[in-house]
Amino acid sequence: MPAPDPASFRAAMAGLPTGVTIVSASGPEGPAGATANAVCSLSIEPMLMLACLDRGSRTLLAVQAADSFGISVLHAGQEPIARTFATKAPVAEKWSGVAWSERDGIPAIDDALIWIACDLRDVISAGDHVIVTGEVRALEAREGDPLVFHGGEYQPLQ
Ligand SMILES: Cc1cc2nc3c(=O)[nH]c(=O)nc-3n(C[C@H](O)[C@H](O)[C@H](O)COP(=O)(O)O)c2cc1C
Numbered sequence: 001m002p003a004p005d006p007a008s009f010r011a012a013m014a015g016l017p018t019g020v021t022i023v024s025a026s027g028p029e030g031p032a033g034a035t036a037n038a039v040c041s042l043s044i045e046p047m048l049m050l051a052c053l054d055r056g057s058r059t060l061l062a063v064q065a066a067d068s069f070g071i072s073v074l075h076a077g078q079e080p081i082a083r084t085f086a087t088k089a090p091v092a093e094k095w096s097g098v099a100w101s102e103r104d105g106i107p108a109i110d111d112a113l114i115w116i117a118c119d120l121r122d123v124i125s126a127g128d129h130v131i132v133t134g135e136v137r138a139l140e141a142r143e144g145d146p147l148v149f150h151g152g153e154y155q156p157l158q
Helices: 006-013 058-066 076-085 091-096
Strands: 021-027 030-036 039-043 048-054 068-073 100-103 106-109 114-126 129-141 147-150 153-156
Touching (some): 021 048, 021 076, 030 048, 030 076, 030 091, 058 068, 068 106, 068 129, 076 147, 076 153
Antiparallel strands (some): 021 030, 021 068, 048 129, 068 114, 114 129
16 A cells, blocks of 8 residues: 555545634734634533644634634535635735624624634644644534535535
8 A cells, every 4th residue: 555645645535524614713913713624522521622723824823812712613605704714815804804793702703503612721733733622611503504625625515
C-alpha cells in the first residue's frame, strides 16, 4: 500500500460528509468568524463542544482574546454565508453582508439551525491546527435541513 500523502489524505476525507458551521467570537477588532466543519460535540457532563481552527485563522485569535466562542450551524439555504466566511476578506466585510446579531456577547448568524455559545476551556496544539474546547452556556436549536459539505461541495441533505 502506498504511503499516504497530504493530497490523498485530503481527497479521502472529502468523502466524509459534515455539517457546516460558522465559528465566531467578539475579538478586539470586532466580530470575527470562519466557516468550519471540524466541529463536534465532545462531552455531555460537562457539556463541551470542540472546534479545530487553523493556526493562521483570525477567528482563533479572537476566540482566545474573548475567552468565548459561538457556533452557528447553517441551514441548506445559507451556502452564501459559508462561502463568505471561508475567505480572507477583511473581517468587517464578512459580517457586513449577512444578517447577524450579538447573542450571549458573541456574534451569531441569524436564522441558523443551531446556536451554541461556549466559554473557552482548553486550547490544544495539534499539527497545523489548534483544538479549542468550550463549555456550553447557551443553546438554541430548531428543525430544518442542514447545509452539508461532501466531496468538496456544499449540498442539501438528500
Ligand atoms: C467547508 C469548509 C470547512 C472549513 N472548515 C474549517 C475548519 O474546521 N477549521 C478551520 O480553521 N478552517 C476551516 N475552513 C477554512 C476557513 O473557513 C478559512 O481559512 C477562513 O478564511 C478563515 O477565516 P479567518 O482567518 O477570518 O478566521 C473551512 C473552509 C470550508 C470551505
